[in-house]
Amino acid sequence: MNAKISAVHARQIIDCKCRPMVEVDVVTDNGCLGRGCAPTGSSVGKFESFVLRDNDPNEYMGMSVHKAVDNVNNIIAPALIGKEVTDQTEIDGIMIDLDGTKDKIRLGGNAVYSVSIAALRAAAEVNRMPLYNYLASGPVKTVPVPSFNVVNGGRYDTLTQPFNEFIIMPYGADDIYHAVEMGVLTFKCLEKVIKERTGEKPQTASSYGYAAPSEDPAEILEIISEAVDRCGYTGKMGYALDCASSEMYDSSTKTYLLHGKRVSSDELIGYMKELTEKFNFVFVEDLLDEEDWDGYAKAHAAIHRTNILGDDFIVTNMERLERAHKADSIDGFILKPNQVGTITEALYTYEYAVENGLIATPSGRSGGVVGDVVMDLAVGLQVGFIKNGAPRSGERIDKLNFLMRACDLNPGCRMADISSILKFK
DSSP states (O other): OOOBEEEEEEEEEEOTTSOEEEEEEEEETTSOEEEEEOOOOSSOOTTSOOOOOOOOTTSGGGTOOHHHHHHIIIIIHHHHTTSBTTOHHHHHHHHHHHHOSTTOTTTOHHHHHHHHHHHHHHHHHHTTSOHHHHHHTSOOSEEOBOOEEEEEEEEOSSOEEEEEEEEEEOTTOSSHHHHHHHHHHHHHHHHHHHHHHHSSOOOBOTTSSEEOSOSOHHHHHHHHHHHHHHHTOTTTOEEEEEOOGGGGEETTTTEEEETTEEEOHHHHHHHHHHHHHHSOEEEEEOOSOTTOHHHHHHHHHHOOSSEEEESTTTTTOHHHHHHHHHTTOOSEEEEOHHHHSSHHHHHHHHHHHHHTTOEEEEBOOSSOOTTOHHHHHHHHTTOSBOBOOOSOSHHHHHHHHHHHHHHHHSTTOEEOOOGGGOTTO
């Protein structure tokens, strides 16, 4: 069913970290409404589409987005009125042409992306389908395995943990309901284990996992493993890391931070190889700096017991994914549509991954929202697993409930079987 766009309107709202973001309504001539907004991350790749902010120190410490809102209302909206809402490629193409820059610097990637989502949701409403069913062109057969960011690294008052996210993944759960329970109970048990080890109740980190209790990644993995064992999930729970190594990279010396000292790319690769041989990792994300192309090729050749994924390294950009694939540097990428700026471009990158046997893992951003479109993409595209974040805070719990609800509403639906991509098996 088709319908034409009759109105496009943007406003400023805030994300889960109380940072301003753009929200857009797209309305059709038959009264359907689609709404979209543009969350942003804490670890942001330099090649992501540009987030346009006002830099006005008198409002939200310069973080307000009124310029991007005005660009939607005064430039994008007039160009889209009367267009078929179901023609996502045309809608996104018009905005890309209006902006005219590689990284959407003129209009703002946050402006363009919010409109792109809103149009997609309006198209699903026109067809009277949940968005994930619209993307799947009918009922879905699986929901992805969730993963849980349980310990957060970074710089703290007493220590610096170089790896950004320590993740657990209940790949061996009986179903999605059991998987969610496994993640939640392990997270609760982990608090007790950390307190026993350190003598103090762990703090809540900025991404809602527990603040890293050690500078040693192996020690943190041992603590998490103990919590998994206590819960009786050994052999059913895998691990993953988002290293976000660009955050700790020194370009002048071409070194990384590890155990409080600077190490080379080769040393970091060697250390990660040791970790993957000791722990059952489903994936390791952003092991190296986003411009360390030679290092990624070396890592992929050396590390065989896990999947090497790129996030800041790929930024959902098809050209970067193609280059990395042809260099045999990765096993897949983290799918974050706002990194590239439109749904159309994100789906092109996804389709390239599928055609070339690469993993595509949807993920929200640290500045998340309830009703994140990445969940519709994850279910509608029938991916194997996703990144959910810590099982704490409303927008992250919403993602877990989304999976259970979608499974229940689609008869015969089950949790995806990812055994074929587990390299430690």
